[in-house]
Amino acid sequence: MTYILHHTDCIEWLDAQPENSFEAIITDPPYGLKEYSIDEQAKLRNGNRGGMWRIPPTLNGTTRAPLPRFTVLDEDDLKSLYQFFFIWGTKASRVVVPGAHMFIATNTFLSHILCAALTDSGWERRGEVARLVQTLRGGDRPKNAEEEFSDVTVMPRSAWEPWELLRKPLDGRVQDNLRRWKTGGLRRDSPERPFTDIVPSERTPQEERKIVNHPSLKPQRFMRYIVRAALPLGEGRILDPFMGGGSTIAAAEYIGYTSVGVEIDQHYYDLAVNAIPLLANLYKETQSANSTEQQVHATPVTAPFAPLLQGQLF
Ligand SMILES: C[S@@+](CC[C@H](N)C(=O)[O-])C[C@H]1O[C@@H](n2cnc3c(N)ncnc32)[C@H](O)[C@@H]1O
Numbered sequence: 331m332t333y334i335l336h337h338t339d340c341i342e343w344l345d346a347q348p349e350n351s352f353e354a355i356i357t358d359p360p361y362g363l364k365e366y367s368i369d370e371q372a373k374l375r376n377g378n379r380g381g382m383w384r385i386p387p388t389l390n391g392t393t394r395a396p397l398p399r400f401t402v403l404d405e406d407d408l409k410s411l412y413q414f415f416f417i418w419g420t421k422a423s424r425v426v427v428p429g430a431h432m433f434i435a436t437n438t439f440l441s442h443i444l445c446a447a448l449t450d451s452g453w454e455r456r457g458e459v460a461r462l463v464q465t466l467r468g469g470d471r472p473k474n475a476e477e478e479f480s481d482v483t484v485m486p487r488s489a490w491e492p493w494e495l496l497r498k499p500l501d502g503r504v505q506d507n508l509r510r511w512k513t514g515g516l517r518r519d520s521p522e523r524p525f526t527d528i529v530p531s532e533r534t535p536q537e538e539r540k541i542v543n544h545p546s547l548k549p550q551r552f553m554r555y556i557v558r559a560a561l562p563l564g565e566g567r568i569l570d571p572f573m574g575g576g577s578t579i580a581a582a583e584y585i586g587y588t589s590v591g592v593e594i595d596q597h598y599y600d601l602a603v604n605a606i607p608l609l610a611n612l613y614k615e616t617q618s619a620n621s622t623e624q625q626v627h628a629t630p631v632t633a634p635f636a637p638l639l640q641g642q643l644f
Contacts, residue, residue: 332582332583332586332587332588332589333579333582333583333588333589333590333591333606334589334590334591335573335576335579335590335591335592335593335599335602335603335606336590336591336592336593337593337594337596337599338592338594339594340418340571340572340592340594341417341418341421343571343592344418344421344422344424344425344571345421347425348425349424349425350425350426350427350428350511351425351426351427351567352425352426352427352430352566352567352568352569352590353426353427353430353511353512353513353560353561353565353566353567353568354426354430354431354432354433354513354560354561354566354567354568354569355422355426355430355431355432355433355434355568355569355570355571356432356433356434356553356556356557356560356568356569356570356578357432357433357434357435357569357570357571357572357578358434358435358546358548358572358574358577358578359415359418359434359435359571359572360572361411361435361436361437361440361444403439403440408440408443411440411443411444411447412443412446412447413447414447415443415444415447415448415451416447416448416450416451417451418451419447419448419450419451419452419453420451420452422571423451423452423453423498425569426498426569427498427511427512427513427566428498428499428500428501428507428511428513428514429497429498429499429500429501429504429507429508429511429513429514429515430497430498430511430513431456431495431496431497431513431516431560432448432453432494432495432496432497432498433459433493433494433495433556433560434448434493434494434496435491435492435493435548436492436493436494437491437492438488438492441458441492441494444494445494445496448494448496449496452498452499453496453497453498454496454497454498454499455494455495455496456495456496456497457495457527458492458493458494458495458527459492459493459495459527459528459529459556460490460491460492460493460527460528460529461490461491461492461493461529461531461552462489462490462528462529462530462531463489463490463491463531463532463533464489464533465487465488465489465491465533467485467487467488468483468484468485468486468487468488469483469485469486469487469488470483470484470485471483471484472484491531493556495527497514500514508562508563512561512562512563512565512566513561513562513566514562515562516559516560516562517558517559517560517561517562517563517564519559525559529552529555529556531549531551531552532549532551532552533549534547534548534549535549537612538550538577538609538612541605541608541609542575542576542601542602542604542605542609543575543601544574544575544598544601544602546574546575547574547575547577548577548578549577550577550580550581550584550609550612550613551613553577553578553580553581554581554584554585557578557581557582557585557587558581558585558587561587564587566587566588567587567588567589567590568582568587568588568589568590569589569590569591569592570589570590570591570592571592572592572593573591573592573593573598573599573602574593574598574602575598575601575602575605576591576601576602576603576605576606576609577609578591579591579602579606580605580606580607580608580609580610581609581610583606583607583610584609584610584611584614591606
């Protein structure tokens with residue numbers, strides 16, 4: 331086993347770590363801040379009446395996973411969000427080596443605040459990865475006036491999930507940083523193909539949800555693709571300070587990278603302990619750890635993306 335898990339608050343935990351101990355961070359934080367509070371988790375576990383979690387309508391007879399409702403955040407919540415990520419960004423930057431990358435999941439409502447806080451805390455923004463996934467967010471007509479404004483959509487139907495890409499400032503040139511710290515760039519998909527920032531994906535498969543019932547579980551194929559890219563020379567340690575059900579750690583385990591996960595909630599921590607070896611074992615017969623490119627490009631491209639991708643990128 332090449333991973334270590336901690337059941338604790340990552341904010342305090344980060345302060346106790348030595349400087350320069352990780353080569354990459356890959357994480358999916360509670361960016362709404364409220365949705366993982368004790369109150370909101372109680373509402374979710376008690377059937378979710380009036381909380382931040384919304385149960386999307388059943389689709390083709392299939393019950394959908396709960397989604398957090400970010401539009402309920404007010405001005406003060408947004409300020410707290412900035413402050414939280416400013417402090418967290420400072421602490422996270424201390425524990426990674428120069429040139430270390432961070433991939434951090436977000437959403438289109440909040441990504442600007444997250445990026446402002448992280449860049450103000452010293453990280454450089456290096457771009458954004460688009461995980462193409464058809465969600466049920468947005469796309470509705472004006473509430474209670476659907477017929478009158480039948481040609482109107484209030485917000486776009488979201489068909490992608492942004493993952494912000496940041497880097498701790500380099501120590502010298504990229505080549506110097508690579509030699510000294512093993513970081514500074516991203517691992518190529520293959521000699522012919524660089525890591526690419528549009529990634530065809532899928533909703534997290536039922537097979538994975540059955541292993542671990544976490545409301546924000548990310549799919550292994552996507553996680554394996556970004557986890558592999560995060561260490562340019564394939565050397566170093568990955569940190570996920572908001573581990574949830576363990577999808578980052580499982581992907582690192584599959585690739586053969588050493589990793590550390592931190593989770594504050596006892597229930598999710600216990601789920602992750604059981605789930606990580608099972609998730610890491612999935613799809614082994616069809617994929618090799620050296621080619622996550624094969625896996626991600628084998629992901630079925632669903633209807634809205636097919637014209638976009640055809641003949642262009644993949
Ligand atoms: C969005 S979920 C991550 C889900 C994960 N990507 C997965 O695929 O399972 C965020 C997780 O962070 C945890 N969390 C919230 N605040 C935390 C803190 N201060 N320290 C550690 N974990 C925290 C929550 O309990 C939740 O499980």
